[in-house]
Ligand SMILES: N[C@@H](CCC(=O)N[C@@H](CSCO)C(=O)NCC(=O)O)C(=O)O
Ligand SMILES: [Zn+2]
């Protein structure tokens with residue numbers, strides 16, 4: 493059987509609602525769930541193959557997007573959250589009982605500072621932006637995926653209408669490079 497990329501990709505993408513303005517996420521505990529409120533839709537939502545982003549059991553990829561950090565608040569059971577890897581750039585706050593990541597926050601100087609990483613599938617509401625691309629695709633090999641299967645994985649994304657990258661999308665890579673250049677005092681050449 494072909495491996496599951498992620499349920500939201502395997503079964504065909506459902507378009508989000510551009511007017512959707514947020515909702516609540518909850519962890520996967522049967523009771524005493526951690527609840528997070530988002531007063532914004534997600535942006536740059538994408539499939540991520542890296543080893544650090546939370547994915548549902550059996551999925552090869554995570555689906556993760558960003559919201560401005562001032563649009564995110566923890567509404568219930570905050571005490572169940574713990575930071576998965578305090579040394580990582582993205583401090584992923586996970587429920588210590590069910591393991592779901594409720595949000596990832598960047599506290600250091602970084603091009604994505606001010607944005608929190610979230611998984612809209614932890615919400616029951618509909619309308620969240622659909623995945624826009626697949627990033628860190630080759631990283632699944634580091635987690636044990638057979639490199640011989642990579643053509644099939646990329647073909648699955650392409651048939652769902654998503655471009656694949658081995659880092660992030662060109663828009664996001666340009667944002668990172670712009671930040672790095674400005675920090676170094678680089679003056680851009682006129683076009
Ligand atoms: N091959 C590595 C890649 C890890 C990586 O760089 N992940 C990215 C994307 S996460 C969401 O897009 C990243 O920015 N990580 C920073 C962090 O996780 O703190 C692997 O697979 O681990
Ligand atoms: Zn939980």
Ligand SMILES: [Zn+2]
Pocket residue numbers: 540541542543544545554628
């Ligand atoms: Zn990732």
